[in-house]
Amino acid sequence: MKLRNKLTSQLGGISVAVIIMSFGSPAIAVDDGARTYWKQRDGTDVVSFQYLNLNMQATDSQQFDPAQFIYPNSDAEANIMLASWAHHMTLFNRASLFAVNVGGGSVGVDVDTSFIPSDLLPPDITPGSTFSQSASGYTDPSVQLDINLFGTSPLKSTVDLLNYEPTWTIDAAVMLALPVGEYDGNKLVNMGLNRWWGRLALPIKYHFGVFAPGYMSSFELTPSVWIFAENDDFLGQSLENDPLLQLEAHLTQDFTRTFFGSLDLLYRGGFQSEINGVEVGEKLDIGDLGFTLNFQASDNLYLRTTYSSNVFGDDKLNSSLIRLQLVYGWHRLTENSRKLTTGHH
Amino acid sequence: MNTKRKGLSVISVLATMLTLTLTAGAMQVNAEESLQSGQKNKRPNFLLIVADDLGYSDLGSYGGEIKTPVLDDLAQQGMRYTNFYVSPTCSVSRSMLLSGTDNHVAGLGNMGELAAPNQVGNPGYEGVLNKRVASVAELLQDNGYHTYMVGKWHLGMKPDQIPHARGFERDFSTMVGGGSHFDDAWNIEWQIPKMPYTEDGRPVEELPKDFYSTKTYTDKTLQFIEEGRQDGKPFFAYMAYTAPHGPLHLPDDWLRRYKNRYDEGWDAIRQQRLSRMQELGIMDKDVNAADRLYFMPRSTALTPAVRVMQGRKMELYAGMVEYMDDQIGRVFDYLKEIGEYDNTVVIFISDNGAEGNDLRAMVAGQPGSFGFLHGMNNFAEDGHNSLGRKGTYAEYGPLWAQVSMAPFRIYKGWVSEGGIRSPLIVSGPGVQGAGEINKQAILNITDIAPTMLELAGIEHPASYKGREIVPIQGKSWKRMLSGNTESPRASDDWLGFELFGNRAIRQGDWKISWLYEPFGTEDWQLFNLAEDPGEQRNLSDKFPDKRKELIALWDEYVKTNGVIIGNRSPFEKARKALPDPVPEDDSYPPVRGLEALPYKKLIQIMSGNTEGK
Numbered sequence: 025m026k027l028r029n030k031l032t033s034q035l036g037g038i039s040v041a042v043i044i045m046s047f048g049s050p051a052i053a054v055d056d057g058a059r060t061y062w063k064q065r066d067g068t069d070v071v072s073f074q075y076l077n078l079n080m081q082a083t084d085s086q087q088f089d090p091a092q093f094i095y096p097n098s099d100a101e102a103n104i105m106l107a108s109w110a111h112h113m114t115l116f117n118r119a120s121l122f123a124v125n126v127g128g129g130s131v132g133v134d135v136d137t138s139f140i141p142s143d144l145l146p147p148d149i150t151p152g153s154t155f156s157q158s159a160s161g162y163t164d165p166s167v168q169l170d171i172n173l174f175g176t177s178p179l180k181s182t183v184d185l186l187n188y189e190p191t192w193t194i195d196a197a198v199m200l201a202l203p204v205g206e207y208d209g210n211k212l213v214n215m216g217l218n219r220w221w222g223r224l225a226l227p228i229k230y231h232f233g234v235f236a237p238g239y240m241s242s243f244e245l246t247p248s249v250w251i252f253a254e255n256d257d258f259l260g261q262s263l264e265n266d267p268l269l270q271l272e273a274h275l276t277q278d279f280t281r282t283f284f285g286s287l288d289l290l291y292r293g294g295f296q297s298e299i300n301g302v303e304v305g306e307k308l309d310i311g312d313l314g315f316t317l318n319f320q321a322s323d324n325l326y327l328r329t330t331y332s333s334n335v336f337g338d339d340k341l342n343s344s345l346i347r348l349q350l351v352y353g354w355h356r357l358t359e360n361s362r363k364l365t366t367g368h369h
Numbered sequence: 370m371n372t373k374r375k376g377l378s379v380i381s382v383l384a385t386m387l388t389l390t391l392t393a394g395a396m397q398v399n400a401e402e403s404l405q406s407g408q409k410n411k412r413p414n415f416l417l418i419v420a421d422d423l424g425y426s427d428l429g430s431y432g433g434e435i436k437t438p439v440l441d442d443l444a445q446q447g448m449r450y451t452n453f454y455v456s457p458t459c460s461v462s463r464s465m466l467l468s469g470t471d472n473h474v475a476g477l478g479n480m481g482e483l484a485a486p487n488q489v490g491n492p493g494y495e496g497v498l499n500k501r502v503a504s505v506a507e508l509l510q511d512n513g514y515h516t517y518m519v520g521k522w523h524l525g526m527k528p529d530q531i532p533h534a535r536g537f538e539r540d541f542s543t544m545v546g547g548g549s550h551f552d553d554a555w556n557i558e559w560q561i562p563k564m565p566y567t568e569d570g571r572p573v574e575e576l577p578k579d580f581y582s583t584k585t586y587t588d589k590t591l592q593f594i595e596e597g598r599q600d601g602k603p604f605f606a607y608m609a610y611t612a613p614h615g616p617l618h619l620p621d622d623w624l625r626r627y628k629n630r631y632d633e634g635w636d637a638i639r640q641q642r643l644s645r646m647q648e649l650g651i652m653d654k655d656v657n658a659a660d661r662l663y664f665m666p667r668s669t670a671l672t673p674a675v676r677v678m679q680g681r682k683m684e685l686y687a688g689m690v691e692y693m694d695d696q697i698g699r700v701f702d703y704l705k706e707i708g709e710y711d712n713t714v715v716i717f718i719s720d721n722g723a724e725g726n727d728l729r730a731m732v733a734g735q736p737g738s739f740g741f742l743h744g745m746n747n748f749a750e751d752g753h754n755s756l757g758r759k760g761t762y763a764e765y766g767p768l769w770a771q772v773s774m775a776p777f778r779i780y781k782g783w784v785s786e787g788g789i790r791s792p793l794i795v796s797g798p799g800v801q802g803a804g805e806i807n808k809q810a811i812l813n814i815t816d817i818a819p820t821m822l823e824l825a826g827i828e829h830p831a832s833y834k835g836r837e838i839v840p841i842q843g844k845s846w847k848r849m850l851s852g853n854t855e856s857p858r859a860s861d862d863w864l865g866f867e868l869f870g871n872r873a874i875r876q877g878d879w880k881i882s883w884l885y886e887p888f889g890t891e892d893w894q895l896f897n898l899a900e901d902p903g904e905q906r907n908l909s910d911k912f913p914d915k916r917k918e919l920i921a922l923w924d925e926y927v928k929t930n931g932v933i934i935g936n937r938s939p940f941e942k943a944r945k946a947l948p949d950p951v952p953e954d955d956s957y958p959p960v961r962g963l964e965a966l967p968y969k970k971l972i973q974i975m976s977g978n979t980e981g982k
Binding site for chain 1: 621625628629632672673674677678681750752753754755758
């Protein structure tokens with residue numbers, strides 16, 4: 025039996041989307057997002073709330089996400105809310121960040137089974153029919169640790185922050201998701217993946233131009249490898265996958281002191297699935313292009329929106345992502361300074 | 370044998386003494402001859418380099434930590450002078466520099482932009498280099514010199530007032546007092562939003578895209594000399610750099626040259642400079658430096674972050690100074706390459722004290738004003754990492770200015786030593802005493818024009834192009850440069866200063882000054898600068914006769930030069946404009962270094978454990 029929910033992994037990808045936000049760099053959904061790995065002073069906390077709307081249409085039998093067959097002539101839509109908390113700190117005398125992410129929402133799929141072999145259908149589905157299925161609940165929560173390897177000193181103080189003018193930086197990031205999201209082994213669509221999964225990433229960025237509000241520009245490249253454990257309850261069968269290889273890139277530019285934009289690219293490949301030790305489907309080959317706009321509404325609050333769509337790679341799949349994000353960041357000193365300057369004493 | 374050897378020894382000693390005596394005499398004669406022969410055979414070139422708002426102690430050869438190897442080397446080849454005076458502000462100094470006369474005579478009795486109502490329209494207050502004087506460039510040009518100018522003119526911008534009309538055959542110069550150092554050319558004054566430039570007497574429509582003031586001025590100087598040198602005529606090149614005048618601007622690759630160099634704060638840097646000045650012999654061992662400005666805190670009272678932010682401005686300033694030094698090196702290299710360096714008299718000065726006034730606030734004015742509108746449009750960028758780039762307006766403020774003017778008091782605009790003392794390096798043919806420091810001579814910026822004229826063998830005329838001109842007031846340094854005298858002035862000679870209503874007289878070691886509050890008392894104060902260069906001890910009560918004597922000289926100065934004390938002054942409200950005094954708190958236990966005392970140490974000290982100190 026093969027896993028048939030073409031959305032689950034994508035949603036898994038959403039929950040994977042570790043929020044590594046800075047004051048000026050709220051992050052991501054499916055991808056990490058632009059300016060995700062920018063550093064903040066030790067002790068800075070950031071919370072993020074994002075709404076994601078995913079739409080997908082498949083025109084052929086193509087595997088497009090972890091361990092899935094995508095059903096021909098199927099449509100899917102997911103609406104997800106993600107909440108994240110990130111904390112900037114120094115670890116091993118390196119600028120670091122720890123993040124926790126939780127998410128939830130709903131997903132629905134409409135499938136025309138006319139062209140689907142019967143052995144790939146759930147037992148209760150009649151071949152040749154059209155069926156709908158949905159799921160709702162929590163996605164798999166995740167934690168992530170990011171450590172700078174090269175390019176900047178830890179930002180332990182305001183002085184360090186003032187002296188922070190990076191050019192090349194290289195980080196190492198590791199993420200681990202916990203298989204506690206909503207999962208029903210008899211359903212096509214689920215919110216969780218029912219297996220441990222994680223990611224190793226090497227975020228690289230180059231800052232060019234002036235590292236000052238209103239002038240900042242960056243090129244960011246994050247190669248990463250996703251690793252999934254076995255799902256031993258995939259419609260009663262065992263599901264395994266090769267690593268998923270991902271390359272994410274952003275070209276960001278400040279337009280004003282409070283407004284920046286980014287051109288986004290996300291490519292995913294590899295990830296051959298095996299059901300009970302037998303290869304199924306094809307490897308992934310998906311390329312998305314998109315853009316992000318980020319507006320700083322106040323000292324603490326950032327608003328961000330993203331749109332992306334797959335425009336290269338496998339041409340039998342169409343998908344699009346709309347993301348609306350709200351990011352709120354704070355640091356104890358900033359807040360106390362505000363108390364001193366605006367409070368009544 | 371012994372006797373013979375003894376006899377020979379005596380003869381040897383006598384011969385040596387005779388040789389030394391003759392050599393010493395010959396050296397003086399040679400020095401004179403060197404200058405004379407310069408006139409007869411090949412007259413010397415003059416390279417007059419004027420920095421803009423450079424402080425007294427900024428150069429390495431004057432005790433500064435800023436890297437200035439080219440000028441330091443120049444100082445080793447030539448002489449440094451420690452008692453060289455300029456005017457408190459730039460255009461005023463430039464009028465004196467080019468005319469050799471007092472500013473109240475030459476047309477800059479006040480800065481044109483700041484003239485008081487009762488001064489406007491009076492002779493000497495034209496606000497431009499007037500026609501009562503002939504510029505040294507005019508006289509040199511008429512006597513066979515190529516005359517070139519780059520940089521700040523600030524002495525009038527009408528067709529008959531610009532450099533080309535006042536003796537410079539070639540120029541690339543800006544007509545106004547300050548503004549962007551880049552091609553955007555924003556002027557600091559909204560009345561003339563863009564800095565007007567002229568090149569060879571014609572207005573420059575647009576600056577080249579790669580314009581950076583110091584670099585472009587240097588390029589132009591080299592171009593002018595190169596293009597004019599075929600006829601073998603000597604040249605006078607006036608390099609009026611606009612660095613390090615605010616806004617503090619630097620090319621990107623120079624922005625972080627002094628990164629974090631000044632994080633330790635102004636007190637430490639100033640103390641280091643004072644120590645080096647003493648080591649170098651610029652200042653006496655027991656120099657009595659001016660107190661920290663009363664409204665500025667000691668740097669250890671500032672948080673490290675604030676010190677970094679303040680230090681960034683000084684980093685930019687230092688970068689501009691080093692950049693200028695580097696560019697001056699290009700000129701020297703070129704002159705050596707074409708074989709003219711050894712025949713070039715190089716004079717390096719600043720135009721006034723370092724800038725400690727908040728010029729940006731002064732010109733930007735209040736919200737709603739045109740100045741503010743101009744500032745909003747053109748100088749609004751202020752991010753910590755943006756500073757120094759196009760569109761920003763950074764100044765380093767009063768205490769860094771006081772560091773630049775160590776050990777003196779106050780800064781640009783005032784007639785205290787911090788406003789009017791400048792470094793002076795002179796090197797070139799006939800300049801004796803390589804590497805030495807002359808602390809005796811009291812010199813004035815008006816001396817430079819007569820010095821150049823005399824070295825070029827030119828008499829200052831009584832009339833010029835059909836109009837009567839005033840005599841030069843400055844004293845030629847020719848005899849001093851050749852080592853024949855310590856000073857061009859007699860002991861009873863004196864110098865007078867007046868700008869914005871502040872006034873001063875210096876005679877010998879004595880100085881009286883009248884300054885607006887809060888820096889002054891709005892009455893005459895008397896100082897002995899030999900003992901008190903920081904002007905900290907008012908000796909009026911102790912030496913009332915000397916005070917009276919100098920006040921009489923002031924009266925003479927007013928009469929001789931037609932001084933009109935303005936009925937308005939930019940400093941008349943200085944007391945209100947400046948911040949409140951900062952308590953001089955040496956708190957217990959003392960804060961040391963850059964960080965506050967750890968609590969454990971505090972407990973140790975409070976417990977009487979002296980090891981904790």
